[in-house]
Amino acid sequence: MDSYKLTPLEQQSLQNAVAQLKQDGGPVPRDFGPNFDQMAAKVAQLKKEHDAVVLAHYYVPAATQAMADYVGDSFYLARLAKTLDASTIVLCGVSFMAESVKLLNPSRRVLMPAPHADCPMAHMVRKADVDKVRDEYDDLAIVAYVNTTAEIKSWADVCVTSSNAIKVVRSLPQHNILFLPDMNLGRYVAQQLPEKNVILNRGFCPTHHRIIPAEVEALEMEHPEAEVLAHPECTDQVLGEADFIGSTKQIIEHIAASDQKEFIVLTVMGVSYEIERQTKGQGKKIYYPATPPICPNMAMVSPESLVSCLEKLSGEIDLPVNPDRANAPLERMLEIAGR
Numbered sequence: 001m002d003s004y005k006l007t008p009l010e011q012q013s014l015q016n017a018v019a020q021l022k023q024d025g026g027p028v029p030r031d032f033g034p035n036f037d038q039m040a041a042k043v044a045q046l047k048k049e050h051d052a053v054v055l056a057h058y059y060v061p062a063a064t065q066a067m068a069d070y071v072g073d074s075f076y077l078a079r080l081a082k083t084l085d086a087s088t089i090v091l092c093g094v095s096f097m098a099e100s101v102k103l104l105n106p107s108r109r110v111l112m113p114a115p116h117a118d119c120p121m122a123h124m125v126r127k128a129d130v131d132k133v134r135d136e137y138d139d140l141a142i143v144a145y146v147n148t149t150a151e152i153k154s155w156a157d158v159c160v161t162s163s164n165a166i167k168v169v170r171s172l173p174q175h176n177i178l179f180l181p182d183m184n185l186g187r188y189v190a191q192q193l194p195e196k197n198v199i200l201n202r203g204f205c206p207t208h209h210r211i212i213p214a215e216v217e218a219l220e221m222e223h224p225e226a227e228v229l230a231h232p233e234c235t236d237q238v239l240g241e242a243d244f245i246g247s248t249k250q251i252i253e254h255i256a257a258s259d260q261k262e263f264i265v266l267t268v269m270g271v272s273y274e275i276e277r278q279t280k281g282q283g284k285k286i287y288y289p290a291t292p293p294i295c296p297n298m299a300m301v302s303p304e305s306l307v308s309c310l311e312k313l314s315g316e317i318d319l320p321v322n323p324d325r326a327n328a329p330l331e332r333m334l335e336i337a338g339r
C-alpha cells in the first residue's frame with residue numbers, strides 16, 4: 001500500500017483529536033464546554049462587524065460546525081460560495097477548499113481559520129506524469145478532483161467532486177480520461193463507466209487509506225446487522241466490504257432516509273455531527289473502525305481558531321498565479337453537474 005508520513009504538525013493535531021475523542025466518549029461531545037456560548041456570541045458579533053459568513057466542511061470538529069452559517073461537502077460549498085453576498089467568506093476546511101471559494105468569488109475576502117490545514121492528497125500529482133499522458137493520447141480529458149491545488153486545477157479540463165464525478169466524467173466527449181489525483185476515486189469511477197479508458201494517478205487520501213479491511217471485518221463480526229457505508233476515497237478492498245458507496249453528503253442522506261438502525265461508516269468521523277442532527281430521536285447507531293478516521297488537517301480548524309481568525313481577519317487567501325485557467329475547470333464542473 002502507498003504510504004504517507006504525517007508532518008509533525010499533523011501528528012500533533014491527530015494526537016490531540018484522538019485524546020479529545022476519548023475525553024468526549026465519541027465524535028460528538030455531549031456539550032461543547034463552558035466557553036462555547038461565549039465563543040459563539042463573539043463569532044456572531046464579529047460576523048456582523050465584518051460582513052462575514054462562515055462555511056464549514058462536515059469533517060471539521062463538531063463545535064466548529066455548530067458555529068457555522070452553512071455546513072456541507074466540497075460540492076455544496078463550491079456551489080454555495082457563488083451565491084453569497086457577504087464581503088468576507090470564512091472557510092472552515094483545508095486550503096484547496098478556500099482556494100476554490102476564492103477562485104469562484106475573486107472579489108471577496110476569503111479567510112481560513114487554520115491556514116496550515118492542507119490536504120496532502122491535493123499535491124499528489126507530478127506535472128511530468130500529466131505531460132507524458134497528454135503526449136500519449138489525442139482524445140484525452142484531464143479531470144481533477146476538487147481536492148487539488150489551484151495549480152493542478154489549471155492543468156485540467158474539468159473538476160469533479162465525489163458527489164458528481166460519475167455524472168461529469170460520463171458527460172465528457174473524450175474516451176480517455178486522466179483522473180487526478182485520487183487513485184481510489186478514479187478506480188471507482190472507472191468501474192462505474194466501463195465505456196471510458198480511465199488512466200489513474202497514484203494519489204490517495206491518507207485518512208481514508210488508514211481504514212483497513214481487518215478493522216472493517218472486525219466491526220462486521222461485532223455488528224452483523226449493521227449496513228456498511230463507504231466513501232470512494234477508501235481502498236478497493238475496503239469498498240469491497242461496502243453495501244453503499246457514496247460521497248459524504250450521500251452517506252449522511254442515506255442514513256437519514258434508512259429504516260436500518262445500525263451503520264458502519266467508513267469515512268471521516270466528523271460526519272457524525274450532521275448524522276446526529278438529521279436523525280435526532282431515531283436511535284440510530286454509528287460505528288467507526290478502531291483506528292479513528294480523523295483528518296488531522298480538518299481537526300486543526302478549532303472553534304478557537306475561528307474566533308481568532310474573525311478577530312484578526314487573518315489567514316487571507318490570495319488568488320493563484322493563473323486564476324482564470326484554474327477557475328475554468330471549476331466553472332465547467334458546476335455547469336455540467338447543474339444540468
Ligand code: SF4
Nearest residue numbers: 094119120205207295
Ligand atoms: S480527509 Fe483526506 S482528502 Fe479530505 S482533506 Fe483530509 S486528507 Fe484531504
